[in-house]
Amino acid sequence: MTPDTTDPATLDPDSAAAPQNVRPVNAVAVFRDPHTLVTDNNVRETFNLDDFPELADSIAEHGVLTPITAYGHPEGLTATVRDGQLRTLTAMAIGIEQVPVWLIEPDEALAAKDAEISRILTQITVNDRRIALTDGDRAAGIALALDLGASVTRVGKALQTKRDEIKQAGKIGASATARKAVDDGQLDFEQAAILAEYENVGDTDAVRQLLDTDRGYFSYEARLIANDRAERRTYFTAVLPWAEAGFGVLHDYPDCGGADPVLVHANDLITANGEPVDVDHLAADAGWLVWIEQASIPLTVDRDTGAIVDAATIDWNTEHDPDREPADGLRHAREVTQQDRWQADYFLPADRLDAAGLRLITDVPDAEPTDIGISDDPDGAADDALAREELAARRAEAEVEAAARREQERLAARRVRELNKQGLAAMEVRREFVTRLLARKTLPPEASKFIAEALVAEPAVLGEYNAFETAAELLGGKGTWRRELQQVVETAKPARCQVIVLGLVLGALEKRAVKDSWRYSDTGVTRYLRFLQQVGHELVPVELAAVGDLDYEHIDIDTPVSEPEAHTT
Template identity: 40%
Template sequence: MSTASLSLVADTIETSDQPDTDQTTTTDTDPIGENADVELVAPPEAVAEYKNPHELIIDENVRMSFDLDDYPEQEASIRVRGVRAPALAQRGADGKIRVYDGQLRVLLARRVGLESVPVWITPADPDVEDNEQRIERLLDQITLNDRRIPLPEVDRARGIAMMLELGATPTRIAQGLARKRGEVTKTGAIGASQTATRLLAEQQFDLDQLAVIANYDTRGDTDAVTRLENAGRWNFAYTRRLIDNERTTTKDRLETGLAYAVYGFGILTNEPNPDTGYLPIDRLVTEAGEPVTVEHLYTDPTLWVVWLAVERGRLLIDTETGAHVAIEDVDWNTRGNPAAQPGEGLRHVDTVTRADEWTPTYYLPEKALPGSGFTLVATEPDPEAEASAVAAREQARLDRRRVRVLNERGEAANERRHEFLPRLLAGATLPRDTAAFVAETLAHRLGVDERAQVSALLGIEASSEALVVAIRAASPNRAWKIVLAMQVAIAELKIGKSLWRDGGESTGRYLRFLSEAATELTIRTGDTDFALVEVEQAAAGLIDYRDINIES
């Protein structure tokens, strides 16, 4: 073998990095995603050469049914990196080179326009009959196929993580592996986390969920990792949102607490229980028996700690000055209409924004009570009354905590639901009960006159209860008809004789719908009995009412 040939063999053995594929479980004798359990070794008497793929003959192969279109990732990799692992071929007595292993690589190389591919070429033994050579080639193909093992996803994730750690960019790795950059980033994060890689092997979570777990794991947030792992796949999004919001609140609390810390106050990260050694300010008085005020605290802030509770979006703030605004000073009817004029003495909704309200509660550590200049409020002489007062304080604390915790969970639930809704509506098929849901919702909102109109249209008793019964018994198509009837009733009751002038946008939208529906009905059934007349056209915004000829 020549020096050039030896160099080629060494290069192909050491850099065999074809793209991975989920299709390696097929009976493919072509190591297109070469994940083999044996080291590539040159066949006996093989010569390594680069050949034009069009010069190679694809020999018979145990894999006979395949479609090159089924290998888009491999095609993309070959287009970017070329063919790296050599095909196996024999040079016959006629000088032609026949490939017996690597047919897909050669065919894909032809498709993408490569001018050369690496090939290990062995000479056909002239003393061996042709049938015997074919048998040996087929044995080689089957053996190579059987010994190929798909790369486990865990190993792939760890490999990507290692490349990222070594300085490779996600873009470079994505191009090299013919994968999406976002997928590489997520997979690399998973590979850097022991917990995420374990869960990947157990196939408990999808790639996005594992990337979230990996993110918290690399930050050392073991509480978040445990909660997410215990949440399972179906409750994952809610738990993740809840944890994210909790961590955001903790961060915001510490940032808000800096304004207190600069004076010397200690900052609590959790609201203290009564038995944790902290005395709230309302349980203390001065030595003179006066209530403790905030002014007393600032005489020596280092004695005190503060707990900051938050209510998200509770405050209204002037968008320009940052000053607090009372809720009763805002004209909420101007919402969604920048041009609206607020009522007298009121301001437009757009001039205010929501802000979080942080409420401090001050505590004195029990160990700091002696010599502090403060003492406990005198207890009730009646033990039962004192116990009742203690219980009332504790219940009030628990009630406040319940509101805070449930609000946090409500916020997380809302965010998770808002993420889900676009996916719900993204498909071509609506949920089976959509029509019934919309119809029943409308049924409960109809007024007396509207229900009467629906009754006239559909022959249903004019009551909400009767409408609901009819809706629940209806097929989806019938339910949609009921929905349409109710919308028609709502629209019709808004239309008066001056519709041409003051119909409004909703009336115009309704009439344009009727015009299009009438056209469809004409096409479908030949019914030509309805079309918008001029006053309706004016109401629909199709013509100007001033252009109507009133003399005809």
């Protein structure tokens, strides 16, 4: 039976289909001065009456036609607006003396938090169906409801929104910066949720870095930041033994360049006797600072005893094949495990050198006139002095050049470290993109030509080491599901089978695109990255270097990434 919309008893007042002038349950109709209606608690935080001229014109001409819903007692002097904030404020601005109100007596038995939750969810629901809240306002309301104790399920059901979206909105709503970024169109909801996580834990550096990043590079920059924070946590855990021994811990690798460095690397120091600095000089109480770094080659140890094992004595072909027998004279990979290996660099403040009895290797004292043919003839004294000066100058020049070479080597090594970090972040973001791409049911238009070109250029590419495992992971598996993939192919439609073929080719080439591909020229990787660029993946600087569009020496390793200029080699 069709309900009679003229009978309030037949309508659910919370229904989107209910006319807004239908009396809510347990409400009485009254007229009130809008100045007596309290509007301070409302999920709508961002509004301007000038943005709603049609509403203002209507109220000026006809008054408030749709009653405002408020909580309060009929004999009370004030009431709290539940629905109708804009109507109330507009009436006040225009000078309307009386407005219609559905007045609901508050349920004294209802807990304060529960009443507030109900108010929030009702306001969001009503405003979603009238003058829409901004995304930021809506997120703020959801965050407040969650903070008051509402479950994600309750909020999602009330707002007819998926749980994941409620969780995401809860993060954004707790961050004023994220709400503003959404409302300004600077970030989408997914990006704003990432930014909110950092603001909500007080990581202002990450927030600033993300806000300064070009939107197309946001996912990449966010991954760089996440990896950096994880690396820092690992770093400070690993450096604890040095800290407990009394060494100062450096947060970043120091700049030791320039004529007057603040910190001096131990390799650039010698003793008063000209001997290099060794472990005996590294007393913590002398003011030494330490920076540790994870070595590129991990430490191999015996799984049972913890003893260090020479990696060359392990048959690594047995690593993924537990039943395989190791080659003669070698051990099975299951007998060992690999651990992070850390190497330390030590630095001394320049103003502590004298106290430590050390000096820069460029601070060469006057050389003794030995083994340079100095004569006892007084008439040759000037020649002897000149010879000593020349020897000292040559020694000083050689030491300066050696120190410069060491500094250049350290800077080059740092560039490699930082670019590899960028390469790792780029690889992680790229694989997420490819995984989404391979979830399609049909090929993108550019794929057929790419597949043909890739297989004609390198017919054996699908058989390369770990090519299938990488493809399987990108296609949504675990990297070991050849049999399962065969079953998928048997039942898949032809269009999906074509996507699987694309996945096999992409997996083979992605396996080659390692974190340091920026320093190599591989035609397969170049073809692969160019294809991804065609189908919507935005190449970041290290990927541009890999395809030859950017000289890796021009990649900034100290500031957030922005749109790079092409510097071809």
